[in-house]
Amino acid sequence: MEKIGVLMTNPMFNYLEQELSTRFNLFKLWTQPCKTKFFQENSSYIKAVVGNTKCGADAELIDLLPNLEIVATYSVGLDKIDLNKCKDKGVRVVNTPDVLTDDVADVAVGLVLAVLRRVCECDGFVKSGKWKNGDFGLGAKLSGKSVGIVGLGRIGSAIAKRVEAFGCSVGYNCRSQKPQANYKYHANIVDLAANSQILIVACALTEETHQIVNRKVLDALGPNGILVNIGRGAHVDEPELVSALLEGRLAGAGLDVYENEPEVPEQLLGLNNVVLLPHVGSDTEETCKAMADLVIENLEAHFSNNPLLTPVI
Numbered sequence: 001m002e003k004i005g006v007l008m009t010n011p012m013f014n015y016l017e018q019e020l021s022t023r024f025n026l027f028k029l030w031t032q033p034c035k036t037k038f039f040q041e042n043s044s045y046i047k048a049v050v051g052n053t054k055c056g057a058d059a060e061l062i063d064l065l066p067n068l069e070i071v072a073t074y075s076v077g078l079d080k081i082d083l084n085k086c087k088d089k090g091v092r093v094v095n096t097p098d099v100l101t102d103d104v105a106d107v108a109v110g111l112v113l114a115v116l117r118r119v120c121e122c123d124g125f126v127k128s129g130k131w132k133n134g135d136f137g138l139g140a141k142l143s144g145k146s147v148g149i150v151g152l153g154r155i156g157s158a159i160a161k162r163v164e165a166f167g168c169s170v171g172y173n174c175r176s177q178k179p180q181a182n183y184k185y186h187a188n189i190v191d192l193a194a195n196s197q198i199l200i201v202a203c204a205l206t207e208e209t210h211q212i213v214n215r216k217v218l219d220a221l222g223p224n225g226i227l228v229n230i231g232r233g234a235h236v237d238e239p240e241l242v243s244a245l246l247e248g249r250l251a252g253a254g255l256d257v258y259e260n261e262p263e264v265p266e267q268l269l270g271l272n273n274v275v276l277l278p279h280v281g282s283d284t285e286e287t288c289k290a291m292a293d294l295v296i297e298n299l300e301a302h303f304s305n306n307p308l309l310t311p312v313i
């Protein structure tokens with residue numbers, strides 16, 4: 001029987017690429033020298049798209065694929081998929097929730113500690129031999145601080161659990177209050193920021209959450225406040241974040257995500273009170289394998305007419 005056509009939008013984890021190519025007729029979009037010719041010749045064979053946080057399935061791609069049945073993203077975030085278009089066209093959508101929750105929450109706490117305890121600066125201090133000339137300065141304490149979490153979904157809740165273990169008080173902002181959550185709910189993010197020493201962004205990127213962290217929020221967090229973002233770069237008004245840091249209206253930031261990855265605002269590169277990661281929240285061997293397996297299992301379930309494991313649509 002002819003193998004089902006699957007289009008991968010850009011390079012991902014090698015294991016995923018290999019496993020897909022043993023099961024499906026795998027087309028790698030990034031290897032095609034002429035996209036127009038590629039789609040003219042192959043679009044009718046493609047029944048599935050595998051995307052990720054860099055490139056998913058926008059309206060243009062979906063329209064180019066008349067026999068598309070399913071979009072599987074190798075990510076929990078859905079912001080690179082035109083969900084309305086998928087709904088209209090009856091295209092199923094799956095993502096990789098749960099398996100990455102712990103890793104992303106770990107990175108959020110790692111960023112908080114790295115900023116407060118100046119871990120990267122300390123590392124540079126020792127490696128450059130400066131320690132021989134005198135002691136390193138002081139950091140700030142995490143235990144007992146107030147932490148505000150924007151988005152109390154799977155990842156936000158995992159972060160809350162972790163910072164609770166540090167003796168922190170937890171508040172959160174979400175579209176609606178979570179009846180099960182034992183944390184203080186703030187219907188307004190400015191309110192949450194005003195009552196937090198550390199603000200952690202952990203929500204999904206949607207129209208409503210685009211630049212949810214704006215100047216007002218940063219000013220409410222204040223000159224002793226720390227911002228950590230493990231959601232999406234577009235959650236934060238980046239120029240406002242840069243100004244707040246440069247003008248001392250914010251104490252520091254820990255970022256794993258940026259609006260135009262892999263571009264990072266130039267001014268952030270020279271700041272000691274900022275810790276920058278290259279969008280690696282879920283990038284561990286264990287979790288990437290689990291995410292890849294979930295993509296494959298979802299596709300296999302779909303093409304065998306079995307229920308999807310992690311359906312979005």
Ligand SMILES: O=CC(=O)O
Nearest residue numbers: 053074075076077
């Ligand atoms: O950013 C990572 C993801 O959405 O999985």
